[in-house]
Amino acid sequence: MKKYVFGVDIGGTTVKLGLFDVEGNVLDKWEIPTRTENDGTQILPDIADSIREKMQQMDNDTVIGVGVGAPGPVDSEGVVHRAVNLGWGTFSIKETLENLLNMPVMAGNDANVAALGEMWMGGGRGYKDLVVVTLGTGVGGGIIVNGKMLTGATGAGGEIGHIHVDDAETEVCGCGNKGCLEQYSSATGITRLANRMLASCDDASVLRDGEVSAKSVFDAVKAGDALAIKVAEQFGEYLGNGLAAVAGVTNPEAFVIGGGVSKAGEILLDYIRPHYEKYVFHGSRNAKFTLATLGNDAGIYGAAKLILDLEN
């Protein structure tokens, strides 16, 4: 009898759902809206309804359970500790959804769950000690140790975007501190670095001609723009330094770089690796750098893997 799992990735606007077999093939994939009104109380019932509907076409005995990724700290018991984007306070995702569906549920933080997905079926395949770095609006991290998510005491494991990397910073990060990795290596951070650089000199640059973004910076780098290359070096210096600190803690086999910024491709790694190697302890110098491959599906893959691991 073939067995199946559901993987669910809860975002601020939509919930992604996937049906997987145990080999990691996605058999079906769909989305429902995230109803954040009334403190998000309808979100889990909506998910339960959607899964039940899908199961009407299946034999119930064949479903192992449901894995869930949520945008907030989720501890190892499946309890979320405030997810502001969803209007959620503190409660057990696991217990609530188990009661709704009457089947096993596992839950984790979305970035950590996505890391599990990249390990299982994405850029981190073949590794069991890895760090998935998501360079998007912010810098997120998911850390896998010996094949398992590093959740941490309060579900804040892998929050590497707020590692301090610059004492001289005067602007405040969203977290309230100054000099966080996220201020330089996220899409927003790269834009900030580029605008600072443009304001500080009169050097010619294609970046002066249009809207500055992480994409326009790396497009300019590929076109050989000298100023953009300086920005990329700064980005790489900060990120290489930050990831070297991460490696000093977990000694991973590989870093998997994802998020919107990673669409720049392999060239991105060329700007990170040399700085990483400069700062890192020699025992971790040979860590591999690779790109994430699952994109926005990493969350549903990882959520599926989370519940699958219950069986093993």
Next chain:
Amino acid sequence: MKKYVFGVDIGGTTVKLGLFDVEGNVLDKWEIPTRTENDGTQILPDIADSIREKMQQMDNDTVIGVGVGAPGPVDSEGVVHRAVNLGWGTFSIKETLENLLNMPVMAGNDANVAALGEMWMGGGRGYKDLVVVTLGTGVGGGIIVNGKMLTGATGAGGEIGHIHVDDAETEVCGCGNKGCLEQYSSATGITRLANRMLASCDDASVLRDGEVSAKSVFDAVKAGDALAIKVAEQFGEYLGNGLAAVAGVTNPEAFVIGGGVSKAGEILLDYIRPHYEKYVFHGSRNAKFTLATLGNDAGIYGAAKLILDLEN
């Protein structure tokens, strides 16, 4: 039938051995010399002989196995990858000692194993996500995630002494890099900070009267010496910053501070905590700071726990 385990901590000069019951009571404790000649080939046979001798007074069936901590990177399979102090290259400690003793063996890096010891029976009791920081000649770290040692890909997990914390440093660390945490927060680092401070000003200080050491600095702090207090603030700023980075990765419940420097007592924590809280991501702000309690015995306790965990 009562069950027992042996815990072995291999140092550069002596090997510490302990016989434990499964509740963590140490029943016997002794040392043998570490014979590092001939590439340290005699070290494991000497340990095997010493354990066999002890076992002649016991019923063999009651011994679960032997745990070993060694001063070098040891991977999760029990393979050491060069231990320069012992003359060792790369080989399996686990297999070698299992063949000599015909019973289960587990091995790990000494700092990681000591962290397990502090969790089991020392300053980290009651926590399952913790970081043990050893402030001695260098800065060592042992990281416990969900009750298990974080070994890392090549056994270099927890090498937090080489996290980069100062871009302006001109002196080179033992590892070849510049600005490593160890350069400021080890016993040697504190002495260096104090000598720098003494050379940079003419302020009166009791530190001008004798030999400067980590101990003399913290003795002077306790006596209210203004210059020593400045040094302690610098030490705390660097260490607080470094430990905040560690927390950004693993989100521990607690930091347990050990090593020679920790003999200064609780006052040490007063200089670390405020800086940690300044730099750390809010999800980890409430981590506890506490002192290690097992001293030089942490290694044999942790080694015993390592083999005990096989049973569970």
